[in-house]
Amino acid sequence: MLGQPLQLLPKTGVSQLSTALKVASTRLLQILAITTGTYADKLSPKVVQSLLDLLCSQLKNLLSQTGVLHMASFGEGEQEEGEEEEKKVDSSGETEKKDxxxxxxxxxxAELHLGDFLVFPRRVVSSKAIQSKMASPKWTEVLLNIASQKCSSGIPLxxxxxxxxxxxxVxxxxxxxxxxxxxxxxxxQIVERLFSLLSDCMWETPIAQAKHAIxxxxxxxxxxxxxxxxxxxEDENLPIQKYPLTQRKLSVA
Structure with missing residues (x-):
């Protein structure tokens, strides 16, 4: 995915074309973001808007992936996963621990990738011409969701x-x-969510995170x-070897 830092890992006999394309796309997006932020006043408004739309779209995708992984690891889907795990009688504890x-x-x-991607909107937004275009509900919504969205347990997404x-x-x-x-x-609404975030950080979030850690x-x-x-x-079910006592062994004893 664009904007997600990837590394080329040497794998024998495996094509690296797909990974190379992702890395190249990431680097290209980084160059475009920095260049647009530097020369926003001289570029066409359509060009600037196209880049901002791409950045916003990728930001939403990364946030969505983070939410899915959060629920998969220890979130709102934990109860359903627990029921499925109970049905798997043959699953070992070591495998569950690794998973x-x-x-x-x-x-x-995923959270680190999301933070790395936010570096580029932060550089782009330094231009006043771009600030006016980013002053839209879709940008404020996604930024507020990253900063303040919570799970049902009360911990930050x-x-x-x-x-x-x-x-x-940003x-x-x-x-x-x-x-x-x-x-x-x-x-x-923006002001209300910011004050709500401040209240959560002071009171609710520390308690929820402590419970989550437990x-x-x-x-x-x-x-x-x-x-x-x-x-x-397994130790209890080990077979006990039987040694038959013959008449000769009894006489020797």
């Missing part, structure tokens, strides 16, 4: 603090230009105990 940790790593990587702060930095540059491009009721530890402990139980069952 759980792998899901957490993927979620963390994007847990990485750097990523959320970058979204607020929003900080966009808001002054919203006075003429955004209606009063929309501005009121749940993760309990999940890991549960998987560990399940693995130990399976090992004990």
């Amino acid at each position: 759980f940790r792998a899901a957490l790593r993927k979620q963390h990587a 994007v847990g990485n603090l750097r990523t959320r702060l970058l979204a607020l930095h 929003l900080e540059a966009v808001l002054p230009a919203c006075e003429s491009g955004v209606e009063d009721d929309q501005m009121a 749940q993760i530890k309990e999940k890991e402990q549960q998987i560990k105990l399940q693995k130990q139980g399976e090992l004990e069952e």
Whole structure:
């Protein structure tokens, strides 16, 4: 995907064309973003708007991926996943532990990718000509979602603090230009969400994150105990070798 930092990994016998195209697309988008931010006053408004639409679209896609990975690892879909795991009698605790940790790593990587991508809108928004074009509901909405959207458990959808702060930095540059491009009721909603975010960061989020950390530890402990139980069952089910006592052995004894 565009904007997602990728690395070429050496794989014997596997074509690297797809990965190379993704890396090249990412680099091209970075160059276009920096160039547009530098020469926005001299470029055509359609060119600038096309780039901003592309950046906004990619930002929404990355945020959507982050939300999906969050629910898959330890979010709103946890209960359904738990029911499926209970049905899998033959699944080992070690496999579940690896899958759980792998899901957490993927979620963390997705949040980092989202933060890395926000660096380029932050550079682009330094131009006043671009600020006026980014002063639209679709941009303020996606930036506020990154900074303040929560899961049903109360924890932020994007847990990485750097990523959320970058979204607020971009929003900080966009808001002054919203006075003429955004209606009063929309501005009121933005202000309300910002104050709600401030309240959550002070009171609700720390408690929710503490509970979430405890749940993760309990999940890991549960998987560990399940693995130990399976090992004990294997030890109990070991076949006992029988040594028949012949008449000769009895006489010797």
